[in-house]
Amino acid sequence: MTTYQIAALGRGGARWSRLRRLTRGRGVLVVACAVVAVAVLAALFAPLLAPYDPDAVDPAAVYQGSSAAHWLGTDDTGRDILSRLLYGARPSLLAPAAVTLTAGLGGTVLAVSAAWLGGWYDRLVSALLDIVFGFPGLVLAVVAAAVFGAGLQVAVVTLSLAYLPYIGRVVRSAALRERNLPYVSALRMLGMSGRRICLRHLTPNLLPLVLVQVATSFGYALLDVAAFSFIGLGAQPPTAEWGLMVANGSTGILAGRAEQSLYAGAVIVVFVIACSLLGGGLSRQLLGDDR
C-alpha cells in the first residue's frame, strides 16, 4: 500500500466518521431526509424514470395488476400507475412548495414589518392574520373555486393565503422578542436605519425559525393540495397528481381494484410523515426545541 493510498483511506475514514457523528441518534431524521430526497429526485427525473407516458391510455390493459410490464399495475383507462406516480410528484410537490414559500415570504415580511413598526400597523396586521386564521383552508378553497373555477393555481393561491397566519403569527412573536434585544438598540444608536436593521440583522436571525415553519408546513400543504384535488377543486384530469389519483381510483376499491388509490395514498402519507419528522428534526437542530 502506497503512502497516497493510506492517506486517501484516512481521508475517506474521516469522512465516514464525520457522517456517522452527524447522523448518530438522528436515524429518523435521516430516513425522513431520504424520503424527501427520493420524492424530489423522482419529480426532477420523472421523464427518465417513468416507463410510460403518464397520459397514455390503453383500452386493452385496463385494471391490470402488478406485472413485469406494469410494476404497480394500471388504472381504469389502462394508464401505468408507476409512471403517473413519478410524474405526479411534480405538481404534488411544486404546488405545496409554492404555497409554503409564498406564505413563508409573505408571512415573514408582514411579521417583521409589524413587529418593527408597531402601533396601528401592527394591530391591523395582527387582526388580518387572526381573521384569515379563522377560516379553514378548505372552506376558502371551495369559495375561491366557486368564484374563479377549479384548478391547481386557484388552490395554490388560496392555500398560500390560508397558510400565511400560521407562519406570520409565529414569526411576529419572535420578531417582537428580537426587536427588544440589546444588539438592536446598539445598532440604532450607531445610526443604522430601521430597514437596514430588519434586512441585515433581524430577518437573518429569524430565518431558522422561518425555515422550520416552512418545512413543517410543507407536508400539511401537500396534504391540503391533495385534498383539494381529491374533491375536484385542485388538479384537473388528466393531470397526474397524487390527490387526484386517490380520487380517480376510489371507485375501483369496491370492485377490488384498489391499486391506484392505495399507492397514491401511501405516497402522500409517507411523504407527509417524512415532512413532519423533518420539520421536528430541523426545529431541534436549528432552534434547540425538544418538543
Added chain:
Amino acid sequence: MHAPRTALAVTVLSTLLTLSACSSGGGSTSSSPQKPKLTTTTPAASGALDEVTWNLPLGEPTTLDPAKVGDYSPSTVVSNLCDPLLRLKADYSVAPGLATSWKRPDPKTLVLELRDDVTFWNGHPMTAKDVVAGLERQRNPATQSVNTQVLSTVSTITATGDHQVTVRFKTPDELFLKYLVNGFGAVSEAAYVKKAGAAYGTAKGGLMCTGPFELKSWKSGESLTAVRNDAYWDTALRPKAAELTFKFITDASTLTSALLSGQIDGSYEIPSTVAKALRSSDAGTLYYGPSAQTVFVSPTGPDSPLADPRITQALSLVLDRDALVRNVFDGAARKEKTFIPSLVWKTGEASDVYDKGYDALPAVPDADVARAKKLVAQAAPKKRTVTVAMGAGDQQSLQILTFLQAGAKKIGLSIVIKQLQPTQMSGLFYDASLREGLDATMALGYVEIPDPLSYAEMFTSPASPMNWTRYDNAEVTSLLTQARAALDPEKSAELFTRAQALYTEDLAIVPIAVPYERMFLNKRLSGAPASFAYINMPWAAQLGGTGEGTS
C-alpha cells in the same frame, strides 16, 4: 392542529395497508365482464312490506310538479305519485291509464275517454276539468313546463263531458298521444294547483294527484317520504309497501356501501363503476334491463369546433367502442348506429319499418386514426383546443373523456375536461349563458316516450332550444314535420327513417353507447320493473316482499 393531522395520516396509512390486503393483487387480473342477461321485470313479489328505502343516485329533485319534471330524480318519484292519462309498460309499450280509450274522429281531433272511478288523495273525484286545466296550464309560459313544445300543434283542449276531453289540433300530430305517458299527461287536482300557485310540487306547496303513493313529507336535503294510497283506483297495482322513503346519495361508493349493508333497499341507475361489487353481493341482485338512455358528446354552440360534423366524425373514429363498452360500462351497454336507442320503437306498430331504416344506416365505425386525421385536415378548425363539460364525480364520463382525450391528441386536437357541479351541469341544457366557454358536453340523455321522433326533432329542428349548433337541414325538418303529422304509424316511421338517414350524415354529435338499465334490489324485495320504463310507470307499486332477509 398538526398533531391530529399526523394521526389522520397514520390512520389513512393503516387503512391503505388493509385495503392492499383486500385488493386483488398481482398478476394480470383484468377480466372481461360477461354480457349481462337483460330482463324487463323482476319476479313478482309475494308479501307486504312496512317500509322501503330507495335511492335517487342523481340527487334530490328540485320539483315534483309533473309539468316541470324532465329529469331522472323527479321522474322516478313522480311516476309513483301522479298517474298520467296513458301508462308506459315495462316493455316500453303504451296502455290505458286514467284515459280508458281514445279515438280520432278526424285527423285533427282526438277524443279521450276518462275513468269515472278515480279520486285524488283527498277523496275528490277526478274529472275532465282537471285534465283540461292541467294541459292548459302547461301552455302558459309562467308555468315553466318542460313540455310546452308538445302543445305547439294544439288549438283547443275542452272538456266535452264529465269524463271526456277533446283536443283539437292545428295540424295532425301523432306524438301528442304518446306524450301522455309522462309528466305532460299526469293529472293533478285543478283546485289544489290553483291554490298552491308557483309552489305546487315543492316541499312547501305539496302535490294532489291520484297515484298509488301519496306524498307525505319532504325534508329538503335529507329525504322524501310517500305513503300507500289505500283507495287507489287500480286494484291490481295497490302498493304492497306501506311507506316509501327516497334518499339522495350521489356518491357511488357511499351508495354501494348503503346497498350492501341494507340501509338502502334499492336503486335504479347504479353507476357502472360499482356494478362489479354489487353483482357479486349476496345482499341482493343487480338486474340489467333494456334502456332508452343514450350517451353522447354534443357541441354546445355553433362556434364550437365540434359543430363541424367532420370533427365529430373524426372524434368518433378515434374511439374503440368495443373497449368502451367492456371497460367503461362493465359490458352493460350496446354500441348503436345513432344516438337514439332502438328500444323506443321496438314495441310500436311500425317497428319493422324502423328496424329496416336502422339497418340501412352506415355501420358503427371502427377506430381509424388515419381517416380521422384526414377529416381534421379537411375541416382545418381554427380552434384545436376543445373544452368538454361533464358532471363532477361522474367517473363513467371521466373514463370516456379520458379515452377521447387520448384519441383526440393523436389527431391534433386537445380536449380539456371541465367538471361542473350537478346544478351547473343540468343548467347547461336550459341556460345558454352557462354554456359560454364550453365547446361540448358529455351527455347522458333518455327518450321518455316510445317514439324516436321527439328526440330527433329536439336536436335537428331549427326551432328547438336544444339545437345548440343551429343545425338546419330543410329536408330533414320537412320529413320530420311530415312524420309527426302522419297518423299512419308505418307512414310516419318511413318518413322518420328517411330523415334519420340524412341527419346521421351531417348532424354534429358523437354517439358513444346505449347503456343498459342497472337496478339493484335487496333480497327482501322483488317485483319492480328492471327496464328503463320505470321512469314513467308506477314501479314502486309493484314492489313487495320476498320473505327473504330482514335488513
